Amino acid sequence: MRVPAWLEAGQDFVWRPYCQHKTASPPLPVVSARGCRLVLADGRELVDGIASWWTAAHGYGHPHIARRVKEQLARLAHVAFGGLAHEPAYTLAPRLAAMLPDGLQRVFFVESGSVAVEVALKMALQSAYQRGQGNRRKVIAFEGAYHGDTFATMALCDPVDGMHRAFTGLGVEAVHLPVPTPGDDFEARFAEHAAEAACAIIEPLVQCAGGMRMHDAEALQRIRRACDEHGVLLVLDEIATGFYRTGAPFALYRAGVVPDIVCVGKALSGGTLPLAATIATEEIFSAFWDDDPLEALQHGPTYMGNPLACAAAHASLDLFEQSDMASVVGRLETRLREGLEPLRHRPHVRDVRVLGAIGAVEMEPGSAPASDAFAARGAFVRPLRLASADVVYLMPPLVIADEDLDVLLAALDAVLR
């Protein structure tokens, strides 16, 4: 592959994410993207099997999003949220609240999923403190979790499979429990820590970056009941599962569980501009309602509620509203199941799991082929490499056409042979 001059010139200056620079192949140079395809510098097109880390739900270059962002750019690109307000954010907040169960209404905008989770933790810990429960300093998290890369969120990630071993013990005090399974002693283990816990946090139905591990609604309902019994807040991290990835607008609807706080991000702006949000109940908000300025929520990122990102989110929500996403994802789920299930008996494969527009092939650690092998067959696929397993997965744009999905499934079929 011809390496473009800009990549050659920049590669000694750019520090890549999650990249062992010593052994990694050079990154693939992308010059444009349209629909579900990435266009490389040499003219090749790859079908994007992971939708830019699960953001590009509507595919790339959607004209409706481009138009809304352009109009907003001409009017107001950015203004700080401190003491000032703008229409895109003030109309987006009620729109998001309307998509969620009643009561989840107070929206705090941030620029990334990790920070949305940080803000959820601050809401839980600070509200406990202000309600005279300063002893509640712990967070109950779950094995298999991934909630981000900042210090507090790293502490919530799976302690074995997480990629943050150099930072163990830093950040918030987290306790990791196994996700409940029928007949286990989850309630007793939860009770051991509950009196000191401000909140419990979980990715509902699918723990994504931690290995596309799936659990059922009953597991979440047990967590909700345990939280209620012990006065612990429940945070659902819907950053990956939200916006129809599991077929419902949010996985919490599939699970029949209403949290106290929900975090959203990724597909919110349709893979265009950085935006995430933490949405809490009025009950939590009321713990911050006081004459003392120091009792206000202590957070305020410079680019919070960026108007361009909010305009992109409005356009993204328009697109979700304009089609029957539940059937679109239902169809995708069927096709993923048909395409991936036959791989179950291939060498090194341990399991195949599909839910909504998420399809995963779990393999023995170290056995998944590198991205290059998939790219040679026209697909961009980036396996998760954990201590306990490799996971080759597809989370394509939700709008992917049959022929593009066929390219992805054929690539997996050929490469995992």
Ligand SMILES: Cc1ncc(COP(=O)(O)O)c(C=O)c1O
């Ligand atoms: C469930 C979940 N929470 C949080 C994050 C962190 O989001 P960001 O990468 O935007 O900080 C991710 C990212 O993959 C995620 O999947």
